[in-house]
Amino acid sequence: MKKEFYITTTLPYVNADPHAGFASEIILADVRARFEKLQGKEVIFNTGTDEHGLKIWQKAQEEGVDTQAYVDKYAAKFDELKEMLELNYTNFIRTTDENHKKAAQELWKRVDANGYIYKKQYKVKYCVGCELEKTDSELVDGYCPLHPGKELEIIEEENYFFKFSALQDKLLELYKSNPNFVVPNKRFNEIKSFVERGLEDFSISRLKSKMPWGVPVPGDDDQVMYVWFDALTNYISTLGWPDNQENFEKFWGTKESPNAIQIAGKDNLRQQSAMWQAMLLAADLPTSKQVFINGFISVDGQKMSKSIGNVISPKEMVEKYGIDGTRYLLLTKGTFGEDNDISWEKLTTKYNADLANGLGNLTSRVVKLSENLDLEIEKKENIFDEANIKLVESFDLDKVLENIWNIVREDNKYIEDTKPWELAKNNEAEFKNVMQKLLNDLTLIAQMLIPFLPETAKKIQKALETKERVILFERIR
RNA sequence: CGCGGGGUAGAGCAGUCUGGCAGCUCGUCUGGCUCAUAACCAGGAGGUCGCAGGUUCGAAUCCUGCCCCCGCAACCA
Numbered sequence A: 001m002k003k004e005f006y007i008t009t010t011l012p013y014v015n016a017d018p019h020a021g022f023a024s025e026i027i028l029a030d031v032r033a034r035f036e037k038l039q040g041k042e043v044i045f046n047t048g049t050d051e052h053g054l055k056i057w058q059k060a061q062e063e064g065v066d067t068q069a070y071v072d073k074y075a076a077k078f079d080e081l082k083e084m085l086e087l088n089y090t091n092f093i094r095t096t097d098e099n100h101k102k103a104a105q106e107l108w109k110r111v112d113a114n115g116y117i118y119k120k121q122y123k124v125k126y127c128v129g130c131e132l133e134k135t136d137s138e139l140v141d142g143y144c145p146l147h148p149g150k151e152l153e154i155i156e157e158e159n160y161f162f163k164f165s166a167l168q169d170k171l172l173e174l175y176k177s178n179p180n181f182v183v184p185n186k187r188f189n190e191i192k193s194f195v196e197r198g199l200e201d202f203s204i205s206r207l208k209s210k211m212p213w214g215v216p217v218p219g220d221d222d223q224v225m226y227v228w229f230d231a232l233t234n235y236i237s238t239l240g241w242p243d244n245q246e247n248f249e250k251f252w253g254t255k256e257s258p259n260a261i262q263i264a265g266k267d268n269l270r271q272q273s274a275m276w277q278a279m280l281l282a283a284d285l286p287t288s289k290q291v292f293i294n295g296f297i298s299v300d301g302q303k304m305s306k307s308i309g310n311v312i313s314p315k316e317m318v319e320k321y322g323i324d325g326t327r328y329l330l331l332t333k334g335t336f337g338e339d340n341d342i343s344w345e346k347l348t349t350k351y352n353a354d355l356a357n358g359l360g361n362l363t364s365r366v367v368k369l370s371e372n373l374d375l376e377i378e379k380k381e382n383i384f385d386e387a388n389i390k391l392v393e394s395f396d397l398d399k400v401l402e403n404i405w406n407i408v409r410e411d412n413k414y415i416e417d418t419k420p421w422e423l424a425k426n427n428e429a430e431f432k433n434v435m436q437k438l439l440n441d442l443t444l445i446a447q448m449l450i451p452f453l454p455e456t457a458k459k460i461q462k463a464l465e466t467k468e469r470v471i472l473f474e475r476i477r
Numbered sequence B: 001c002g003c004g005g006g007g008u009a010g011a012g013c014a015g016u017c018u019g020g021c022a023g024c025u026c027g028u029c030u031g032g033c034u035c036a037u038a039a040c041c042a043g044g045a046g047g048u049c050g051c052a053g054g055u056u057c058g059a060a061u062c063c064u065g066c067c068c069c070c071g072c073a074a075c076c077a
Helices: A020-038 A056-062 A066-080 A097-112 A164-177 A186-195 A227-232 A245-252 A266-282 A314-331 A344-368 A388-394 A396-416 A420-426 A428-449 A454-466
Strands: A004-009 A042-049 A093-094 A117-127 A133-136 A153-162 A205-207 A220-225 A260-265 A290-294 A296-300 A341-342
Touching: A004 A020, A004 A093, A004 A245, A004 A454, A020 A042, A020 A290, A020 A296, A020 A314, A020 A388, A020 A396, A042 A066, A056 A066, A056 A454, A066 A093, A066 A153, A093 A133, A093 A428, A097 A117, A153 A205, A153 A220, A164 A186, A164 A227, A164 A266, A220 A227, A227 A266, A260 A396, A266 A290, A296 A314, A296 A396, A314 A344, A314 A396, A344 A420, A344 A428, A344 A454, A388 A396, A396 A428, A420 A428, A428 A454
Parallel strands: A004 A042, A004 A260, A042 A093, A260 A290, A296 A341
Antiparallel strands: A117 A133, A117 A153, A205 A220
């Protein structure tokens, strides 16, 4: 088996603070990365920030700050998640990094050299009222919703286009020969039918005069890259591509043996599983190995949005539930790939039930009962069985945690059935037997929790060693 | 006929691919226990699986039609 493991999240766009949805994505990746590390693999876990594009440029202008200063501020906010959520990512790439820009230009050149880029007149609709370009999807009945009745101007602009349409067959072939290329299956079906319906070439550049905040197009001073083309390249620029070919092959893989795992939200299905793969194919580079598509988080049945004012941020969650509490709650909010609904009330209920009353209380019972005992604890080698490994590999991490919590439940019942506090008084031998099992189980739980709740795992192990009682999770309210 | 997802106990969900006793967590009611974080354990109540038809010995699951909710509709990350 290959010794190297590569996983990447999508890069969040730096026009808003981190929210629970992205936190969920990056925690999933974090658990997987820690898990693979435990299996003895060398791991690269990539994340970062997407910092180019019109929106960011405009926002910086609005705030009257230098664009670079603006993106620096936001990049720092996202990098703070590392400590906030106890993440172990190895790479944090910013699309404004010099080596990234170079890589994006190199990718462009290769795609171009292979004949997949061409120049074309492109008509944009322009609302004079807003002084802004409008896309068809923004229009209502052909008019700008803010200025109904005002005719839109048509402006012609020359842009570079990517021959997405020419890669339809190659993409379909990729999907066909990799039956688990996109997970879950329903998303795979969705992207397959999208590609089968036919692809349209898309614009991959903008006029620099209108939008200066982008990576310059090689050999054309008047144009900058459209943000997607630039941003997607991060997955390989982070590995030092194109200069460091060895590192690239080690982690990204080769055509024969692709190695890159990607995780993304469902809004990114097309970009990650079709556009980016097409770009790689066009540049004659290996594709990703697998793309995992996560669902969305809603709050009390409503879309999480600034205007509704129901955004749940990882920061608030950590303040309330602690790091591992937050990790646990985001990991167990529902089935991977489905949309999951959360609310403060539900989160608190689950926190109290599973963490305080469940794991926390069990630890507290076992440590107290074993206070005066000095038993040798059996440490298992292969803590994850075949079934659990499979679940981790398909990102069904909630199911693995459920399996761990079944041990918690069994042990609570076992204590009730055997009444060790009575045995301690009248049956020393049996008392030791019972406690041996409980200590072994709790040790196993702690070992299994390492990738999921790293701090808690340590605390349990420490409590078992020192016999000092510890409150793992304070009850809320 | 634009694309896709969803409708299963008071709440949240799993089960649907591959048909075989309708399951889990929370809540609720009753009882038990005292090692533990007002926790823990046992038992109970609660469901015409969105609706209507079809296939089958048998349908939450497969097929057809309909109703309702939610995303997305590509140069907007």
